[in-house]
Amino acid sequence: VGARVLDVGCGTGRVAHALAERGARVWGVDASDEMLSVARRRELPGGGFKRGQAERLPFKDGWFDAAVLRQVVHLVERPRTFAELGRVLRPGGRAVIATFDRAHFEGYWLGNLFPSVDRIDRGRFPTLDELEVELRGAGFGAPAVTRLTQPASLSRDEALERIRGRYISTLHLLDPEEYDRGLARAEQELPERVEYELDWLVLAAANGPAPR
Ligand SMILES: C[S@@+](CC[C@H](N)C(=O)[O-])C[C@H]1O[C@@H](n2cnc3c(N)ncnc32)[C@H](O)[C@@H]1O
Numbered sequence: 768v769g770a771r772v773l774d775v776g777c778g779t780g781r782v783a784h785a786l787a788e789r790g791a792r793v794w795g796v797d798a799s800d801e802m803l804s805v806a807r808r809r810e811l812p813g814g815g816f817k818r819g820q821a822e823r824l825p826f827k828d829g830w831f832d833a834a835v836l837r838q839v840v841h842l843v844e845r846p847r848t849f850a851e852l853g854r855v856l857r858p859g860g861r862a863v864i865a866t867f868d869r870a871h872f873e874g875y876w877l878g879n880l881f882p883s884v885d886r887i888d889r890g891r892f893p894t895l896d897e898l899e900v901e902l903r904g905a906g907f908g909a910p911a912v913t914r915l916t917q918p919a920s921l922s923r924d925e926a927l928e929r930i931r932g933r934y935i936s937t938l939h940l941l942d943p944e945e946y947d948r949g950l951a952r953a954e955q956e957l958p959e960r961v962e963y964e965l966d967w968l969v970l971a972a973a974n975g976p977a978p979r
Pocket of ligand 1: 837838
């Protein structure tokens with residue numbers, strides 16, 4: 768309660784608002800004005816939303832007790848971002864990273880429709896080993912690692928909307944023929960409810976060397 772928390776790549780601010788409801792003073796930062804305009808529809812008491820890049824955070828040195836990055840580390844230049852986290856966190860402050868575990872890409876509903884999604888995502892999403900090395904390189908201690916499996920489901924219409932609106936950024940990276948084929952199959956084959964799992968990898972690392 769009262770901790771100063773930074774949500775990097777906050778998007779529409781879901782994590783930031785959830786943390787504020789639990790008593791933290793939260794600042795959200797994101798590169799996208801569109802995302803921020805949604806995030807700002809609700810006030811963040813004691814904090815706020817700022818436009819900025821993860822690689823050049825618009826905050827003072829040592830200002831935060833914790834920083835969270837949810838579904839963001841596959842999109843940023845990580846060595847620079849992690850160095851920036853080390854700068855804006857106080858000594859001993861924690862960086863918490865939530866990203867998809869390798870297990871996530873096996874049998875993910877989109878991958879059945881668009882065969883390249885699996886290969887593209889495996890290339891984009893960092894492995895645990897990569898994250899550990901990069902965090903150490905930025906001066907963080909060894910992270911505590913947790914794996915979580917979250918059941919999720921979408922209605923057929925929601926799933927089709929996600930594909931048609933290309934809300935999942937990997938869909939922008941497919942060749943147009945594969946996209947069209949996958950969409951046509953989705954229209955024919957998707958059941959009324961699409962049930963799937965999100966496999967999360969969560970790392971929490973303290974700023975500065977591990978205490979002896
Ligand atoms: C998949 S969304 C995740 C949003 C939010 N963290 C959540 O879990 O709901 C990724 C967000 O990262 C933002 N983003 C991507 N690259 C960024 C960068 N270099 N600096 C800051 N934000 C970035 C995008 O604008 C987008 O809002």
